[in-house]
Amino acid sequence: MIVKTDKDREGMRAASKVVKAALDAAAAFIRPGVTTLDIDAVVEEAIRKAGGTPSSKGFHGYPNASCISVNDVVVHGIPSLQTVKSGDIVSVDITVLLNGYQGDAARTFAVGDVAEADLRLIKAAEAAFYAGMEYVKAGNRVGDVSSAIQLYSEINGYGVVRALTGHGIGHNMHEPPEVPNFGKKHAGPVLQNGLCIAVEPMITRGDWRVQVARDGWTTRTVDGSNAAHYENTVIVGSDGPEILTL
Ligand code: MF3
Numbered sequence: 001m002i003v004k005t006d007k008d009r010e011g012m013r014a015a016s017k018v019v020k021a022a023l024d025a026a027a028a029f030i031r032p033g034v035t036t037l038d039i040d041a042v043v044e045e046a047i048r049k050a051g052g053t054p055s056s057k058g059f060h061g062y063p064n065a066s067c068i069s070v071n072d073v074v075v076h077g078i079p080s081l082q083t084v085k086s087g088d089i090v091s092v093d094i095t096v097l098l099n100g101y102q103g104d105a106a107r108t109f110a111v112g113d114v115a116e117a118d119l120r121l122i123k124a125a126e127a128a129f130y131a132g133m134e135y136v137k138a139g140n141r142v143g144d145v146s147s148a149i150q151l152y153s154e155i156n157g158y159g160v161v162r163a164l165t166g167h168g169i170g171h172n173m174h175e176p177p178e179v180p181n182f183g184k185k186h187a188g189p190v191l192q193n194g195l196c197i198a199v200e201p202m203i204t205r206g207d208w209r210v211q212v213a214r215d216g217w218t219t220r221t222v223d224g225s226n227a228a229h230y231e232n233t234v235i236v237g238s239d240g241p242e243i244l245t246l
Pocket residue numbers: 056057059060062066067076093094095104105198200231
């Protein structure tokens with residue numbers, strides 16, 4: 001969506017606020033011993049309490065309100081009776097529909113005592129997002145953002161997942177353009193003023209290759225390395241980004 005009216009801008013902000021509230025609820029709840037289904041229940045309650053709807057539920061048959069991806073699961077982990085334990089890193093990805101507008105964001109959380117290298121991985125995913133933000137400005141191109149994310153990640157020794165990308169967002173969860181986390185400077189579609197995008201680096205401590213499990217969703221690194229995910233919904237402005245899901 002290209003935001004043109006105050007109504008659209010406020011709509012995107014409001015949906016994004018609900019996403020943030022649900023992420024905060026998950027962050028406060030996650031501890032060793034809880035199941036990923038328990039986390040999902042907390043997320044769904046927070047979304048509904050705020051008057052929103054979890055967009056992922058029923059999306060191409062996806063069963064839950066959140067995607068919860070532990071350790072080597074990069075994205076689209078299906079909540080289950082698996083308990084999280086000290087040392088795990090847990091990615092929570094939430095999309096909310098509120099009044100016809102979508103917000104989408106993800107964070108990776110450390111549970112208990114986590115290895116230094118995994119804590120660095122989590123921080124690097126966030127920093128890669130902000131490396132991309134340096135180029136989010138009307139008139140720049142998607143490839144400027146993509147290449148900045150890739151460069152930051154690879155310079156720091158991480159694999160950049162290619163099979164999944166960021167995306168436009170608005171009345172639908174996924175809209176054009178695709179916003180890859182890899183690419184070439186000065187390439188791709190021009191970022192228009194008011195364009196809403198979800199920017200979401202997915203990086204690994206090893207190789208970038210991933211495979212989807214037989215459930216059709218759970219996406220793991222092929223080499224078994226741990227992965228982190230950091231996503232926000234953003235509006236492109238003439239002077240820079242407005243990040244909505246902080
Ligand atoms: N939130 C995911 C994204 O960032 C999409 C999840 S779709 C689901 O694009 F069906 F897996 F939930």
